[in-house]
Amino acid sequence: MSKFQEIKFYKAPQFSPYTLLPLRFIPLDQEHYVLTNLAGEYLRVKRGTLLDFLRHKLSNEDPNYTELRARHFLIDEASSIGPELLALKVRSKYSRLSEFTGLHIFVVTLRCEHSCPYCQVSRQSEDKLRYDMSTEVALGAIDLTFRSPSKNIKIEFQGGEPLLNFDLIKYIVLEAKKKNQESGKNLAFVIATNLALISYDILRFCREHSILISTSLDGPRALHNANRPRPGSNSYEKTIEGIKLVREMLGRDQISALMTTTEASLNCARGIIDEYLAQDFKGIFLRPLSPYGFAVKTKSYRAYDAERWLEFYTQGLDYIIELNRRGAEFVEYYALTILKKMLTSEDPGYVDLTSPSGIGIGAVAYNYDGYVYASDESRMLAEMGDTTFRLGRVLENSYEEIFTSASLLEPLEASFAYSVPMCNDCAFESYCGADPVFHYRIHGDFVGRKPESEFCFRNMAIFRFLIQKMETDTFAKQLFVKWANS
Amino acid sequence: MLKLHGKLPVLNSVTKDSYLVTITKSTNLPLVLRKQMALLGQPSEDGKDYKAILTKEIGATNHHGDSDVFKISDDYDYLDEGDIVRLDSESGSLRCLYRKNSPHNTILLTEQCDHYCLMCSQPPKNIDDSWLLKEAFELISLIPTGTERLGFSGGEPTLYGDKFIELLHCARRSLPDTGIDILSNGRAFKDLEFTRKYAAVDHPNMLIGIPIYSDDPVQHEYVVQSKGAFDETIRGVINLKQVNQKVEIRIVIHKQTINRLVKTCEFIARNLLFVDHVALMGLEITGFTRPNLDVLWIDPFEYKDILSEAVALLNSYGMMVSIYNHQLCTINPDVLGNYRKSISDWKTEFLDECLSCTKRADCGGLFSSSKQFRHSRYIKAFK
Numbered sequence: 001m002s003k004f005q006e007i008k009f010y011k012a013p014q015f016s017p018y019t020l021l022p023l024r025f026i027p028l029d030q031e032h033y034v035l036t037n038l039a040g041e042y043l044r045v046k047r048g049t050l051l052d053f054l055r056h057k058l059s060n061e062d063p064n065y066t067e068l069r070a071r072h073f074l075i076d077e078a079s080s081i082g083p084e085l086l087a088l089k090v091r092s093k094y095s096r097l098s099e100f101t102g103l104h105i106f107v108v109t110l111r112c113e114h115s116c117p118y119c120q121v122s123r124q125s126e127d128k129l130r131y132d133m134s135t136e137v138a139l140g141a142i143d144l145t146f147r148s149p150s151k152n153i154k155i156e157f158q159g160g161e162p163l164l165n166f167d168l169i170k171y172i173v174l175e176a177k178k179k180n181q182e183s184g185k186n187l188a189f190v191i192a193t194n195l196a197l198i199s200y201d202i203l204r205f206c207r208e209h210s211i212l213i214s215t216s217l218d219g220p221r222a223l224h225n226a227n228r229p230r231p232g233s234n235s236y237e238k239t240i241e242g243i244k245l246v247r248e249m250l251g252r253d254q255i256s257a258l259m260t261t262t263e264a265s266l267n268c269a270r271g272i273i274d275e276y277l278a279q280d281f282k283g284i285f286l287r288p289l290s291p292y293g294f295a296v297k298t299k300s301y302r303a304y305d306a307e308r309w310l311e312f313y314t315q316g317l318d319y320i321i322e323l324n325r326r327g328a329e330f331v332e333y334y335a336l337t338i339l340k341k342m343l344t345s346e347d348p349g350y351v352d353l354t355s356p357s358g359i360g361i362g363a364v365a366y367n368y369d370g371y372v373y374a375s376d377e378s379r380m381l382a383e384m385g386d387t388t389f390r391l392g393r394v395l396e397n398s399y400e401e402i403f404t405s406a407s408l409l410e411p412l413e414a415s416f417a418y419s420v421p422m423c424n425d426c427a428f429e430s431y432c433g434a435d436p437v438f439h440y441r442i443h444g445d446f447v448g449r450k451p452e453s454e455f456c457f458r459n460m461a462i463f464r465f466l467i468q469k470m471e472t473d474t475f476a477k478q479l480f481v482k483w484a485n486s
Numbered sequence: 487m488l489k490l491h492g493k494l495p496v497l498n499s500v501t502k503d504s505y506l507v508t509i510t511k512s513t514n515l516p517l518v519l520r521k522q523m524a525l526l527g528q529p530s531e532d533g534k535d536y537k538a539i540l541t542k543e544i545g546a547t548n549h550h551g552d553s554d555v556f557k558i559s560d561d562y563d564y565l566d567e568g569d570i571v572r573l574d575s576e577s578g579s580l581r582c583l584y585r586k587n588s589p590h591n592t593i594l595l596t597e598q599c600d601h602y603c604l605m606c607s608q609p610p611k612n613i614d615d616s617w618l619l620k621e622a623f624e625l626i627s628l629i630p631t632g633t634e635r636l637g638f639s640g641g642e643p644t645l646y647g648d649k650f651i652e653l654l655h656c657a658r659r660s661l662p663d664t665g666i667d668i669l670s671n672g673r674a675f676k677d678l679e680f681t682r683k684y685a686a687v688d689h690p691n692m693l694i695g696i697p698i699y700s701d702d703p704v705q706h707e708y709v710v711q712s713k714g715a716f717d718e719t720i721r722g723v724i725n726l727k728q729v730n731q732k733v734e735i736r737i738v739i740h741k742q743t744i745n746r747l748v749k750t751c752e753f754i755a756r757n758l759l760f761v762d763h764v765a766l767m768g769l770e771i772t773g774f775t776r777p778n779l780d781v782l783w784i785d786p787f788e789y790k791d792i793l794s795e796a797v798a799l800l801n802s803y804g805m806m807v808s809i810y811n812h813q814l815c816t817i818n819p820d821v822l823g824n825y826r827k828s829i830s831d832w833k834t835e836f837l838d839e840c841l842s843c844t845k846r847a848d849c850g851g852l853f854s855s856s857k858q859f860r861h862s863r864y865i866k867a868f869k
Binding site for chain 2 (some may be wrong): 003004005007011039041066067069070079080081084085088089136185295310312344345481482485486
């Protein structure tokens with residue numbers, strides 16, 4: 001039919017000019033490069049294609065040309081809407097920043113009846129008065145908490161073992177709820193506990209006030225008990241009993257668990273994951289030890305390097321993908337956090353993997369002694385004698401003083417990945433984060449030395465691993481899209 | 487397929503111009519109401535003063551000199567109380583414009599369009615047909631409140647500009663509880679001012695369906711046969727959502743859209759996640775589709791895995807997605823949750839093969855045009 005134009009009528013001549021939009025690239029493997037745009041969308045291409053593209057010599061007949069245009073790596077005569085779409089997505093990605101601090105950690109005591117050698121918070125075993133938070137400090141911290149503009153406020157009780165000071169938890173919950181009657185925020189509570197001291201009475205209170213439970217489960221019995229010594233060597237049994245009791249009293253999904261990777265864990269990725277499956281958890285967060293507290297003193301932290309941990313992580317993730325392929329729905333939460341940034345315009349704002357860093361902005365910690373720290377890790381560092389990330393003190397400093405203190409603003413600004421050398425031109429920057437506390441701890445400044453940074457090494461390897469999976473395994477791609485949107 | 491318009495033998499002609507009239511079967515309406523009604527059926531002795539009479543009885547002319555009288559055939563047996571028709575006793579034409587018992591009442595506002603889609607079911611005509619808009623205003627005043635949904639289509643309705651907005655205000659005032667479905671290519675909404683006027687109608691239940699055929703602008707513009715369409719349509723969708731309007735993205739699946747269907751859905755999920763609904767639609771074999779069938783036709787059975795992948799992707803992103811215009815035997819079971827019986831009642835058909843199918847009641851069936859010209863070779867009864 002002559003009145004219809006053929007497709008060539010709508011195409012520009014081959015080798016027509018095009019304009020590059022902001023993009024970064026990095027080798028993926030021997031053959032391929034990954035390109036990423038400002039919103040975190042990526043494209044895998046061969047090196048030759050990349051070179052042609054960058055030299056403005058890519059033909060619009062090349063199949064990659066269409067992909068590059070659809071993901072806003074270029075604009076041309078056919079379409080120039082890319083910058084508008086990019087802007088929308090970048091805005092969505094950063095929109096959470098206006099919410100400001102959502103997670104408020106109350107360290108109600110530093111005492112603990114466990115004696116884990118990898119303890120990163122430097123627990124104390126005695127002197128009740130010295131290591132418990134007072135009601136005055138608690139009230140002051142609640143006032144600060146409700147100054148946050150965030151609509152969603154989560155109060156997390158940390159320790160030590162917070163149940164050793166359960167009376168204060170009760171006090172804080174009741175006072176916070178009273179205060180929230182005027183504020184009308186979405187207020188949630190969570191207790192991070194090893195469950196050894198859990199009881200019907202405690203759980204009745206939790207049920208009445210919709211308090212969630214977060215616990216530690218390192219893997220199968222032998223591994224867990226070896227990692228987490230306590231009198232009676234029954235940490236595993238106590239934990240499992242506790243999980244059952246919590247589910248019975250609060251509901252199946254009211255409890256989550258975290259694992260810590262020790263040297264002994266490294267050969268048991270499958271065993272650990274199976275344990276989580278057996279305990280009816282919907283997923284696991286495979287996370288390495290952090291360089292704080294006793295983990296450093298007892299050399300647990302240096303017992304394995306990033307490479308060895310990565311081997312553990314990728315084995316675990318491969319196994320989890322396999323489990324899903326066989327019909328068991330199970331998630332790895334660290335991958336999920338990254339995949340959200342790769343496949344959606346949402347940045348979950350995970351404190352250790354977001355930029356600007358999540359310190360102060362995403363989370364803040366009120367220590368038992370009334371000092372306010374920029375994050376959970378910041379107060380761990382303080383117990384080691386370094387108060388760099390101390391923002392002020394409850395009852396002494398105002399909200400404004402605390403959240404505009406130099407000890408918060410300086411590390412935030414210095415570590416903002418988009419402007420940090422080497423991060424700025426890293427194609428993975430939009431998936432990654434600034435971790436000024438970690439880098440300060442290891443390298444002595446907020447930025448760190450990226451070529452030597454285990455943080456970079458570990459995360460870049462995971463980014464590559466996830467992209468490779470999606471490019472080579474359709475099932476994994478579909479699974480990852482589901483995770484990213486869950 | 488229902489015959490919605492045609493020529494009828496005129497037994498008595500009184501009125502010079504054509505007019506809209508509501509159908510009644512009641513032979514003893516109060517006289518004051520009869521002038522606005524067309525009596526359907528056999529008029530009795532006192533059945534005088536109706537504006538028109540639609541009857542199968544030849545002898546009816548004798549008593550009713552003041553009514554237009556048409557002889558109707560069995561084709562129009564679907565006509566019922568409350569339906570609205572346009573009659574012209576000079577030419578003998580009848581057009582059914584509103585059927586009270588149908589969930590699919592769509593008002594054609596114009597046949598003009600700035601697209602010239604390869605598969606257009608309503609090929610555009612470049613003639614002044616603004617009488618259609620005038621008729622729409624009149625029709626809205628006759629349509630009973632309580633009508634659930636009403637469609638406005640074209641052509642491209644937004645070509646009327648402010649007059650189209652006026653029509654929407656009118657619909658909102660006259661039929662405040664009737665949901666409105668608009669079909670548009672969305673390009674007019676690249677103008678934020680116009681978009682704001684549209685939003686100012688402030689209709690609580692108005693959805694605009696806008697086609698995006700590919701994430702590749704060249705392919706989209708080839709399908710709609712218009713350069714510059716892609717950016718304007720995308721911008722239109724963004725503007726509409728910026729002022730909180732409900733938007734549906736519509737993708738007709740055919741040989742020119744199937745290759746990038748999954749990528750197009752990925753593009754929608756990444757860039758237009760905020761739209762309210764995505765419709766993945768089978769091809770209707772009518773209008774331009776028939777001359778272009780060679781470049782358009784692909785058997786739905788052959789693309790069912792691609793359809794599954796596209797639907798799974800949109801579902802994962804939490805988007806509302808529906809499959810329209812497909813038959814149950816041509817899709818994979820994994821998309822049943824998104825399957826809708828969508829073909830307008832007046833053009834739904836089944837094949838002989840379908841008579842013994844156990845799932846026929848759940849199936850959307852075929853377009854009558856598909857039955858006539860081209861349908862999947864894999865239509866097979868479920869036993």
